[in-house]
Amino acid sequence: MAKIGIIGIGNMGYAIAKGLLKQYGKEDIVFTDVNQDRCAQVSKELGIDWVKTNQECAKLATYIVLAVKPQYFDPLLEQLKDTVTEKNVIISIAPGITTTQLKEKLGEEKRVVRAMPNTPALLGEGMTGVCYDEKSFSDEEKHAIDSIFTSLGKMRIVEERLMNAVVCVSGSSPAYVYLFIEALADSAVKYGLPRDAAYEMAAQAVVGSARMVLETGEHPGALKDKVCSPGGTTIAGVSALEEFGFRNAVIKASDACFKKCEKI
Ligand SMILES: NC(=O)C1=CN([C@@H]2O[C@H](COP(=O)(O)OP(=O)(O)OC[C@H]3O[C@@H](n4cnc5c(N)ncnc54)[C@H](O)[C@@H]3O)[C@@H](O)[C@H]2O)C=CC1
Numbered sequence: 110m111a112k113i114g115i116i117g118i119g120n121m122g123y124a125i126a127k128g129l130l131k132q133y134g135k136e137d138i139v140f141t142d143v144n145q146d147r148c149a150q151v152s153k154e155l156g157i158d159w160v161k162t163n164q165e166c167a168k169l170a171t172y173i174v175l176a177v178k179p180q181y182f183d184p185l186l187e188q189l190k191d192t193v194t195e196k197n198v199i200i201s202i203a204p205g206i207t208t209t210q211l212k213e214k215l216g217e218e219k220r221v222v223r224a225m226p227n228t229p230a231l232l233g234e235g236m237t238g239v240c241y242d243e244k245s246f247s248d249e250e251k252h253a254i255d256s257i258f259t260s261l262g263k264m265r266i267v268e269e270r271l272m273n274a275v276v277c278v279s280g281s282s283p284a285y286v287y288l289f290i291e292a293l294a295d296s297a298v299k300y301g302l303p304r305d306a307a308y309e310m311a312a313q314a315v316v317g318s319a320r321m322v323l324e325t326g327e328h329p330g331a332l333k334d335k336v337c338s339p340g341g342t343t344i345a346g347v348s349a350l351e352e353f354g355f356r357n358a359v360i361k362a363s364d365a366c367f368k369k370c371e372k373i
């Protein structure tokens with residue numbers, strides 16, 4: 110089995126490592142990070158080997174996931190360009206950095222995949238948008254790329270021009286969902302519900318509602334209508350949300366997120 114190397118074992122690198130362990134053996138994965146205390150701690154927890162340098166990691170792995178912040182990409186790519194070869198599959202999960210830019214820095218002959226995962230990958234419940242130039246990869250490699258991302262949850266191949274939209278709806282959106290869960294729980298605590306019950310109920314409402322969308326195939330608006338009894342409690346709540354611009358606030362969040370991707 111070709112090894113998967115992860116460079117940067119922070120929030121997302123760690124989530125990917127943990128998600129991969131659902132489908133891959135510990136011996137199939139290797140990682141590194143400039144923070145070597147972090148490496149030692151993650152290695153102890155997950156039982157995966159780590160190496161001291163990015164070059165060592167790149168030499169050991171065929172599939173190399175770049176999981177550092179976009180602002181560190183230039184020195185990272187400079188460091189890797191003579192170590193990675195045309196045999197490697199380089200997977201960048203950075204927002205806003207295009208496959209063209211990656212190849213410009215690594216060498217035109219290098220093969221790159223751009224992906225946008227999200228942190229629920231940690232539980233195998235992630236969602237990843239992926240794009241790459243199909244002609245550059247063998248069927249076996251395409252299968253391996255599929256297998257890496259499906260071990261983290263769901264994946265969809267998207268056109269590269271849509272990757273910033275994927276950041277909006279998937280990469281960044283868990284943060285908005287956590288804000289919603291926190292606020293919803295607070296609102297119930299305000300009326301006396303104990304905090305642990307409030308978090309469980311708010312989070313399960315999100316899980317259950319999301320599964321209704323995915324598994325019934327019904328339009329979210331139709332599902333919303335089934336909760337809103339005429340003259341009832343829910344429509345009173347929906348009306349208050351709309352008064353405060355709930356849907357528009359979400360759309361504005363994506364506008365800000367998209368703009369930020371463009372600036373990277
Ligand atoms: N956190 C998230 O939900 C998501 C993050 N991403 C992307 O994943 C990448 C990593 O993000 P996070 O994990 O959130 O950041 P993070 O800051 O939690 O982790 C980055 C890790 O990279 C290490 N690092 C920094 N420079 C390095 C270098 N030159 N060589 C090796 N390691 C180095 C840091 O010590 C740190 O542990 C970013 O490009 C981010 O945009 C993508 C999707 C979701």
Ligand SMILES: O=C(O)[C@@H]1CCC=N1
Pocket residue numbers: 204276280281
């Ligand atoms: O906030 C960020 O920049 C990264 C990309 C998507 C989620 N987190």
